[in-house]
Amino acid sequence: QSALTQPASVSGSPGQxxxxxxxxxxxxxxNYNLVSWYQQHPGKAPKLMIYEVxxxxxxxxxxxxxxKSGNTASLTISxxxxxxxxxxxxxxxxxxxxxxxxxxxxxxVL
Amino acid sequence: xxxxxxxxxxxxxxxxxxxxxxxxxxxxxxxxxVHWVRQASGKGLEWIGRIRxxxxxxxxxxxxxxxxxxxxxxxxxxxxxxxxxxxxxxxxTAIYYCTRHGSDYYDSGFDIWGQGTMVIVSS
Numbered sequence: 001q002s003a004l005t006q007p008a009s010v011s012g013s014p015g016q017x018x019x020x021x022x023x024x025x026x027x028x029x030x031n032y033n034l035v036s037w038y039q040q041h042p043g044k045a046p047k048l049m050i051y052e053v054x055x056x057x058x059x060x061x062x063x064x065x066x067x068k069s070g071n072t073a074s075l076t077i078s079x080x081x082x083x084x085x086x087x088x089x090x091x092x093x094x095x096x097x098x099x100x101x102x103x104x105x106x107x108x109v110l
Numbered sequence: 111x112x113x114x115x116x117x118x119x120x121x122x123x124x125x126x127x128x129x130x131x132x133x134x135x136x137x138x139x140x141x142x143x144v145h146w147v148r149q150a151s152g153k154g155l156e157w158i159g160r161i162r163x164x165x166x167x168x169x170x171x172x173x174x175x176x177x178x179x180x181x182x183x184x185x186x187x188x189x190x191x192x193x194x195x196x197x198x199x200x201x202x203t204a205i206y207y208c209t210r211h212g213s214d215y216y217d218s219g220f221d222i223w224g225q226g227t228m229v230i231v232s233s
Contacts, residue, residue: 001173001174003154003156034217036217036219036220038155038220040155045207045223045224045225045226046147046155046207046209046220046223047223048219048220048221050219051217051218051219051221052217052218052219057219057221089154089155091155091157091219091220093217096171097160097169097171098157098171098173099145099157099160099217100157101147101154101155101156101157102154103154104154104155
């Protein structure tokens, strides 16, 4: 069970849109619509931003959206804001009652 | 307030043992599966295991690297889950978080997280 692959860093200017990819395999991302995304600010616990590929929990801004194609899931942040600067992690169900996270992506707001 | 609070972290020598606790409040703990996730310093999140609810026979699953060394249990009467760690290795050094899915029957994301407890394995 290997970690999902995410870019180490993504950056954008305020107001722009950015997309973070999360690549897995046919055994995890490609086989289940059970991808979630988490935002983590330094020294804080992760926060759920997206679940079941594209659903937003109550209270999460609609600037955050998720999608999936094949073995790759994506998180898009539109209208980038300074407070979006954080680490982002994807997570997928991997079968046999196990889950796997991505390596994380540092988002920088320029 | 809906929350999870971990405790029990600390410094332990390689080969030693440690038991972490995860106390829940503000929701029906007995209905929830409880997961443990760890994060080494400067590194990413790593899912390490889960315990399901009583209707699901308290079933547990673990990642391979901790299977046989770590044991997750729970006491629903105390709204608390536990992570018993034995034969600890230096690579187990991390912040340990407990978290949950909103339902024990489907994956709706890990919606509640504790603040984490630090475990340092060093001689």
